[in-house]
Amino acid sequence: xxxDYHVIVIGGGSAGLVTAGGAAALGAKVALIEENLMxxxxxxxxxxxxxxxxxxxxxxxxxxxxxxxxxxASLNPVSLKKVMTRVxxxxxxxxxxxxxxxxxxxxxxxxxxxxxLLDAHTVQAGNRTxxxxxxxxxxGSEPQVPKLEGLDEISYLTNENVFSLETLPExxxxxxxxxxxxxxxxxxxxxxxxxxxxxxxxxxxxxDEPEVSTLMKGxxxxxxxxxxxxxxxxxxxxEENKIRLNLENLKDHNPETVTGDAxxxxxxxxxxxxxxxxxxxxxxxxxxxxxxxxxxLQTSQPNIYACGDIAGPYxxxxxxxxxxxxxxxxxxxxxxxxxxxxxxxxxxxxxxQVAHAGHTEASAKEAGLLGTVIxxxxxxxxRAIIDEDRGGLLKLVLDQRKRVIGATxxxxxxxxxMPLASLAIVNKMKLSGxxxxxxxxxxxxxxxxxxxxxxxxxxxxxxxxxxxxxxxL
Ligand SMILES: Cc1cc2nc3c(=O)[nH]c(=O)nc-3n(C[C@H](O)[C@H](O)[C@H](O)COP(=O)(O)OP(=O)(O)OC[C@H]3O[C@@H](n4cnc5c(N)ncnc54)[C@H](O)[C@@H]3O)c2cc1C
Numbered sequence: 001x002x003x004d005y006h007v008i009v010i011g012g013g014s015a016g017l018v019t020a021g022g023a024a025a026l027g028a029k030v031a032l033i034e035e036n037l038m039x040x041x042x043x044x045x046x047x048x049x050x051x052x053x054x055x056x057x058x059x060x061x062x063x064x065x066x067x068x069x070x071x072x073a074s075l076n077p078v079s080l081k082k083v084m085t086r087v088x089x090x091x092x093x094x095x096x097x098x099x100x101x102x103x104x105x106x107x108x109x110x111x112x113x114x115x116x117l118l119d120a121h122t123v124q125a126g127n128r129t130x131x132x133x134x135x136x137x138x139x140g141s142e143p144q145v146p147k148l149e150g151l152d153e154i155s156y157l158t159n160e161n162v163f164s165l166e167t168l169p170e171x172x173x174x175x176x177x178x179x180x181x182x183x184x185x186x187x188x189x190x191x192x193x194x195x196x197x198x199x200x201x202x203x204x205x206x207x208d209e210p211e212v213s214t215l216m217k218g219x220x221x222x223x224x225x226x227x228x229x230x231x232x233x234x235x236x237x238x239e240e241n242k243i244r245l246n247l248e249n250l251k252d253h254n255p256e257t258v259t260g261d262a263x264x265x266x267x268x269x270x271x272x273x274x275x276x277x278x279x280x281x282x283x284x285x286x287x288x289x290x291x292x293x294x295x296x297l298q299t300s301q302p303n304i305y306a307c308g309d310i311a312g313p314y315x316x317x318x319x320x321x322x323x324x325x326x327x328x329x330x331x332x333x334x335x336x337x338x339x340x341x342x343x344x345x346x347x348x349x350x351x352x353q354v355a356h357a358g359h360t361e362a363s364a365k366e367a368g369l370l371g372t373v374i375x376x377x378x379x380x381x382x383r384a385i386i387d388e389d390r391g392g393l394l395k396l397v398l399d400q401r402k403r404v405i406g407a408t409x410x411x412x413x414x415x416x417x418m419p420l421a422s423l424a425i426v427n428k429m430k431l432s433g434x435x436x437x438x439x440x441x442x443x444x445x446x447x448x449x450x451x452x453x454x455x456x457x458x459x460x461x462x463x464x465x466x467x468x469x470x471x472x473l
C-alpha cells in the first residue's frame with residue numbers, strides 16, 4: 001500500500017520535534033502536526049520560562065544577601081512586568097530553534113492543526129486526511145486540575161498562565177509540592193511575594209532521596225515559604241478581591257483557612273490522550289491516560305510509537321529527547337533498540353539545586369543491587385565555603401562490586417556536576433575511579449574525590465594499617 005508519508009508525528013513539543021527532525025535527517029517524508037505553539041511545554045510554559053524566572057529570582061536573593069560577601073547592595077521593589085518581559089524575550093530567543101521555518105527547512109512538512117487518528121495509518125488534520133506507514137504520538141501532558149468546590153468561581157494559575165502575571169502577588173498560595181511547585185514557589189518568594197505551600201504529605205522532593213527533603217525543607221522555609229504539611233484543600237471562595245482556601249488539617253481534622261491574592265495549582269501532569277482518536281486506531285492507554293508502550297516504544301499497534309510525556313514514565317525534556325532518538329532508530333532500522341532508564345537524570349533548579357542520576361538507595365534495594373551508600377556533606381568542600389554556597393550533600397549508591405549506580409547531589413550548580421556521576425554509571429565505574437582524577441582546586445566537583453577517598457580510608461583493615469605503620473612510619 002502506498003502512503004502519503006513515511007511518518008506522521010502528532011505534537012511539536014520536545015518529543016515530536018526530535019522525532020520529526022531525526023526522521024527527516026534520515027531522508028524520510030515526514031509530516032509534523034502541531035495544534036498550538038511549536039516547542040510545546042518546555043519552550044513556552046515549562047523549562048524555559050521557569051528557569052528564566054528563577055535566574056532573576058536567584059539574583060534578587062543574592063543581592064539581598066550581598067552582605068554575606070562583604071557588599072552592601074540593595075534591591076528596589078521588583079517589577080514583575082520587567083522580569084516577565086525578560087522571560088518572554090528568552091523564549092523568543094530560543095523559539096527559532098523550534099520554529100515552523102526551521103523544521104520546514106529540514107524537510108519536515110509542518111501542519112498547524114489538531115491531529116486526530118482515524119485508524120492505525122490515517123490522521124485527520126483540519127480538512128486534510130493523511131496516511132503514513134508509521135505514526136508517532138507525542139501529544140505531551142497538561143496540568144492536572146482536580147474537581148474542587150468553588151474553583152469555577154475564582155481565577156487560578158497553572159504553569160500555562162503563571163508566566164503571564166505582570167504584578168507580583170502579595171501572597172501566592174500553591175497547591176502541591178513537586179518540582180514545579182518548589183521552583184515557582186522559591187522564585188516568587190525570592191522576588192518578594194509571601195508564599196504558602198499546601199500539601200497532603202509531609203515530604204518534599206518525594207522522588208529524590210529522603211535526605212533531600214530534610215535539607216530542602218530547611219532552605220525553603222528559611223527563604224520564607226510557609227508550608228502547610230498534611231493539609232488538604234476542601235473548597236475555595238472569593239473574598240472581596242482575595243481568594244480564600246478552606247483547608248482540612250489531616251492530623252486533627254480541624255478546619256483552617258488561608259487567604260491570598262493568587263492561587264497556583266501544581267499537582268502534577270496528566271497525559272493529553274483524550275480526543276485524539278487513540279481508540280479508533282487501537283492504541284491502548286492505562287487508567288491514568290498514558291499511552292502504553294513496550295521497551296521499543298511501540299504502542300499496542302506496532303506501527304504506532306509514542307514518546308515523551310504521553311508515554312512516561314519520566315516527564316522531562318531530556319527523557320522525551322532520549323525516547324524520540326530511540327523511536328527514530330526503531331522506525332527505520334530492523335534491529336530495534338530498547339529504552340534503558342539505568343542512567344535517568346533530573347534536576348530541580350531551586351537554590352540549592354537537587355540533581356539525581358540512576359538509582360536511589362530505595363530503588364537499588366528493590367532491584368536487589370544495593371551494596372554501599374556513601375554520604376559526603378558539602379560543608380567541608382573549600383569552594384562551597386569560598387562562594388558562600390548553601391550547604392548540601394552528595395549521596396552515592398554503589399552496587400555490591402562498589403560500582404556507582406546512583407547519585408544525588410544537593411548544591412548550587414548540582415545539575416552541571418551530575419554528568420560526572422552519569423559517566424561513572426554509564427561506564428560501570430567503581431567509586432575508586434573518582435580518586436584517579438585530578439580535580440582543579442578549588443572546585444565543587446572535589447566532593448566526588450572526597451567521597452572516594454573517605455571510602456578508601458574506611459576500607460583499610462586494622463591489620464593493613466598496622467603493617468603500613470610498621471613498614472613505613
Ligand atoms: C513548569 C514546568 C517546568 C519544567 N521544567 C523542566 C526542566 O527544567 N527540565 C526538564 O527536563 N523538563 C521540564 N519540564 C517538563 C517538560 O516540559 C516536558 O517533559 C516536555 O515538554 C515534554 O515534551 P513532550 O513533547 O512530550 O510534550 P509537550 O511539550 O507537552 O508537547 C506536546 C505538544 O503536542 C501538541 N498536541 C497535543 N495534542 C495534539 C493534537 N491532537 N494535534 C496536534 N498537536 C497536539 C501540544 O500542543 C504540544 O505542543 C517542565 C514542565 C513544566 C510544566
